[in-house]
Amino acid sequence: MKKKRHFAFKDKLFNKMFLLMSVSVFLPVALLGFLSYDKSKSQLTSVTSQLLEDNLQLNAKQLNTFFKSVEKETEKMIASKPLQSLLRSPPPKSYEEEVSFINGMVDVIISLKGSYELYVLPKNMEHYPHYRKLLTLNKLQPGSNLFERAYMLQRTGIWLHVWDDNLHKATFIYVRAIRANNLEPLGILAVQIPDYIFLEELESPSSFERYLFLMVDSENHIISHPSSGFYNTEYIPRPGWFQAEKELDEGGWKLIAAVPQQDIAGSIEQIKNFSLWIVVGSLAVISLLLYLIVRSVTRPLSAMVAHMDEVGQGNLSPFRFNRSRADEVGQLAQGYNQMIAGMTELLHTTRQMEADKRQLELQTLNHQINPHFFYNTLDAIKWRAETVRESTIATMVTKLANLLRFSLNNGDEWTTIEREIEHAKNYLDIELLRSNRSFQLFIQADPDLMKQKIIKLILQPIVENAVKHGMSKLPEGKGKIRLTVKRSDGDIVFIVEDNGPGLQDKHTPHLDVPGGSDAPRGIGLSNVHKRMQLHFGANYGIHIDRNQSPGLRVVVRHPM
Structure with missing residues (x-):
């Protein structure tokens, strides 16, 4: 209650002071202006002329x-x-x-x-x-x-x-x-x-209706004028006009401003008495009325603007106002609160939907597998079992089981670099046994990184791509795959290189990305790329070196 009385006293005092200043300032100033009018006329003309000069300087600079x-x-x-x-x-x-x-x-x-x-x-x-x-x-x-x-x-x-x-x-x-x-x-x-x-770039003082801008060339011929009929005619200053000119930076051209001297002086004599009484009385009445009217509107609006700043910072609490107020301001505040309530509900719904969508997309990508590989492997095992009794069958079955165990692993998406490399080697061993085609594998990995945590199933789709579209196109024993694991700029970088035909081979359409994008289109490579970008953002994923010739070079960037 004390706080309310305090503000009521301040408002009352402010109104009294405003009224007193209106009487004590406006009337003496108007009376002084009336008495000193004749003596200040020449000074007014000089000041106005200087204003025009300054306006010309400003417009020349703008031009x-x-x-x-x-x-x-x-x-x-x-x-x-x-x-x-x-x-x-x-x-x-x-x-x-x-x-x-x-x-x-x-x-x-x-x-x-x-x-x-x-x-x-x-x-x-x-x-x-x-x-x-x-x-x-x-x-x-x-x-x-x-x-x-x-x-x-x-x-x-x-x-x-x-x-x-x-x-x-x-x-x-x-x-x-x-x-x-x-x-x-x-x-x-x-x-x-x-x-x-x-001409649209030029701004003339609004108080002069006949203010004129024009441009002349170095020979004083008009090159721009509001009236096109003056083009290329010689500029001759008009008598009874005040003029000022300023040379421009281009072509020796000059900008000229002209205004009738009568407009500068104006008809001060005719409006002297009218100004004295009407202006003073109008200012006092209008100032008081405007203050009362604007204050009743701006105070709740100012409070609402301050509340908007809080909303911008994340505080979606409702705006408090006098609910008995039924005018447009009250309706605006009520609608504003309804909007905040809707925003709160929509934000909650959107967050829940985004979380569900992200979780579903991650699950979908994590559970994508390439069934052709397992079908071909099982088919090869069956063929060898029916035709030749060899110990390789047990080896292939064991490595295939390791692949399945690593891929499923109770839904855990994380592994270590050491286990990821072992998983890729299991796949390559199966390929060597299944296809009866030999190629060499070279691994160069930073020992300090072997225990680092990464998302799993990164390397196997890439080396599978190297085998299918690289090693299979080379003569027996000529294929080479190099896997490099290193640290770069605080990230883990995997590099898989092969000496196959690379992107020049017409049988690699899955790497021919329209628009020059480096994002892969194959199911396996695209899976890895999307998973990494969903986890870590657009700065991570697969990059295909299109300038590598011969062979193909795939770079994977993973954060530490």
């Missing part, structure tokens, strides 16, 4: 920044690899080749085009007659002196202005040479910008 932004944008355009590739290609020798060039150039221009018209002219334009007919660039022809000047410049271009007969307006064009990495000129890039774009 120079606009020039630089266009030039910087063209730097990215000329560095485009598709554009460089098109311009470096030999000139078309037929109509079909030129049509292909035009389609490619249209795609490149669409991808590079920003807010302005973009044109690209190859250096040898005479070899592109149909493409040349499509260009509508204003009064710029290939082979002109302007293009030669652009080719002479290394890291910049040329700004110029022309008259657009179609738009009936002045147009600015930035021309820049396109060069290869060895600085050989490949063509010309031109950006065409109507002058109204420049």
Whole structure:
């Protein structure tokens, strides 16, 4: 209760002080302004003139920044690899080749085009007659002196202005040479910008209705004016107008601001008495009314905004407000609380669904097996049992049992590097016995890592891939598989290499991933890759070295 009385006293005091300051400040200031009006008129004009000068400086700086932004944008355009590739290609020798060039150039221009018209002219334009007919660039022809000047410049271009007969307006064009990495000129890039774009960059003081901006060239001819009829005419200052000019960074052009002197002085005499009484009375009444009205609305809204910050930090508690309030603010607070309740329920549901989905996906991936391998092994055991009585049958059965025991293992997904290598060797031993084809296995592993915990069934699908698509394609006894286990940047890295035909072999379509992705598409390799990314994120998984020739090199990165 004491806290409520404290705030009530503060509000009451604030209202009294606000009313007292309104009477003691607004009226003396208005009276002083009325008495000193005639003497301060000249000073007001001077200050306003300085304001216009400052406005001109600011707009000139903004216009120079606009020039630089266009030039910087063209730097990215000329560095485009598709554009460089098109311009470096030999000139078309037929109509079909030129049509292909035009389609490619249209795609490149669409991808590079920003807010302005973009044109690209190859250096040898005479070899592109149909493409040349499509260009509508204003009064710029290939082979002109302007293009030669652009080719002479290394890291910049040329700004110029022309008259657009179609738009009936002045147009600015930035021309820049396109060069290869060895600085050989490949063509010309031109950006065409109507002058109204420049005028939109300029901001005039809102208090002057007849404030005028225009641009002139080095010979004082108008190159940009709100009225297009003044284009290319000599600029002559108007009598009775205040003007200021500022030279721009490009082409020796100047920005000129002009405003009637009458607008600067204004009709102060006519509004003097009106201002004295109306402004003072209106300020007092409006300030008081605005304070009372805005305060009744902004206080609960401010509290709601503060509560939103708490919601953003994870505190989804409901917003406390006066429930007897039935206006829009009360309805907004009630709807806001309903939204928080819905968010809380949705967040809980989403978390539960994501957890279930993750668990199901991990279980699905962990329990995927390749039945063909076990079927083939059992078939080989049956064949040997029926045809030849050898001790290899017992060995194959034992190793197959070890494989099954390791794969199932009561659903445990984790193992050690030592057991994972042993599991891969069991598989390779079975392959050697089953297929009666010999190959060599080399293992180089860091002894300090052998007891490290990893998710199981990583190596067996990779060495299986090496046997099926590498060793099986080589002559008897020529196959080699190398397994390396090492530490790199705080991670465990497995490298499986073979000397098979690699990706050049047409019988390895499962590794031909569209778009150049390194993610494998085979069931076994894809299983390993997805499991590792689900466990550890996108930075881990399988990477296939596509530059390895001959042979194939598969790298697996696993966190410590």
